[in-house]
Amino acid sequence: xxxxxxxxxxxTVDEAAFGYNAVLLANTLQDQNGRxxxxxxxxxxxxxxxxxxxxxxxxxxxKLFGASLFNLKFTSVIIAAISIIxxxxxxxxxxxxLGGIFTVLILLLxxxxxxxTHMALDNIYPIPFVIVWLFGVYQFKKTNRLxxxxxxxxxxxxxxxxxxxxxxxxxxxxxxxxxxxxxDYLKSFQKEELQKIIKPVSVFFLSILPFFAxxxxxxxKYAGAVLGLEPKTINSIYSFLYPFFSSFDPSFLFIKGxxxxxxxxxxxxxxxxxxxxxxxxxxYQGIRQKNFWIxxxxxxxxxxLLYGFVDSVHRASRLIYLLPAYS
Numbered sequence: 060x061x062x063x064x065x066x067x068x069x070x071t072v073d074e075a076a077f078g079y080n081a082v083l084l085a086n087t088l089q090d091q092n093g094r095x096x097x098x099x100x101x102x103x104x105x106x107x108x109x110x111x112x113x114x115x116x117x118x119x120x121x122k123l124f125g126a127s128l129f130n131l132k133f134t135s136v137i138i139a140a141i142s143i144i145x146x147x148x149x150x151x152x153x154x155x156x157l158g159g160i161f162t163v164l165i166l167l168l169x170x171x172x173x174x175x176t177h178m179a180l181d182n183i184y185p186i187p188f189v190i191v192w193l194f195g196v197y198q199f200k201k202t203n204r205l206x207x208x209x210x211x212x213x214x215x216x217x218x219x220x221x222x223x224x225x226x227x228x229x230x231x232x233x234x235x236x237x238x239x240x241x242x243d244y245l246k247s248f249q250k251e252e253l254q255k256i257i258k259p260v261s262v263f264f265l266s267i268l269p270f271f272a273x274x275x276x277x278x279x280k281y282a283g284a285v286l287g288l289e290p291k292t293i294n295s296i297y298s299f300l301y302p303f304f305s306s307f308d309p310s311f312l313f314i315k316g317x318x319x320x321x322x323x324x325x326x327x328x329x330x331x332x333x334x335x336x337x338x339x340x341x342x343y344q345g346i347r348q349k350n351f352w353i354x355x356x357x358x359x360x361x362x363x364l365l366y367g368f369v370d371s372v373h374r375a376s377r378l379i380y381l382l383p384a385y386s
Contacts (some may be wrong), residue, residue, distance in 0.1 A: 188218030212266025299367030329375035
């Protein structure tokens with residue numbers, strides 16, 4: 060929270076929209092459009108929807124501690140702190156105490172993470188949900204307890220409504236999870252293996268299904284809040300895949316950073332250049348050790364696969380959910 064209201068100075072229009080509606084909801088239970096406790100809040104001259112996880116977290120914090128610029132931005136500090144704690148526990152679980160510490164250091168020193176701890180935006184909110192999802196999948200494979208798959212499915216489902224960038228990522232991550240849970244059967248196509256995977260796949264699928272099943276109802280009441288205000292046209296396979304491949308442009312990831320200056324220093328990428336050798340080494344070791352590490356690598360490299368639908372190019376703030384896998 061050091062110099063929280065001074066660096067960066069002022070507010071973006073999105074921060075103002077979150078803060079304004081949080082004040083209204085905390086005091087009157089109505090948003091700027093007079094809607095009573097809406098799932099989504101329409102803001103910025105009817106051009107953008109506020110995501111419910113972020114909007115109501117800020118609202119609850121204002122209700123408890125009052126509305127101020129500091130408190131508005133401090134909500135992101137809380138999310139960052141929660142992410143750090145969860146990241147340590149996941150890192151320690153997989154790599155031991157020292158591994159947990161280094162995992163947290165990588166997360167802490169990542170420029171895009173640092174910047175968003177000082178911005179009252181929803182970009183940072185998917186991180187804890189992604190960590191809990193990874194924890195649930197890892198623990199299920201380790202203990203075979205279905206409760207962890209329920210935790211993974213619910214966490215990923217909630218993450219879907221934490222930030223718009225997760226709309227494209229969650230379907231991909233969900234399919235990858237099901238493939239990972241089914242891998243023993245997919246390798247052999249034996250009936251015995253099929254019987255083993257039916258229950259875990261079903262539990263995960265049913266845990267995340269409600270978050271998708273409710274979309275038609277939400278779109279009917281809040282048109283465009285989930286699937287977007289404007290339909291996107293795909294001209295060719297090349298234009299569709301360009302945003303996906305651009306997400307892994309090394310000059311963007313490690314040197315230039317986000318195209319929008321408010322999400323970038325203009326001098327550093329979304330990841331530290333110094334962490335690149337460690338990432339490559341980790342990727343190599345992960346391929347050698349296989350199992351969960353292959354799954355983790357695939358989540359990193361496939362999550363933006365559907366970004367062609369939103370034409371998102373060189374927007375680091377929309378890829379912040381990759382940080383847990385990277386760390």
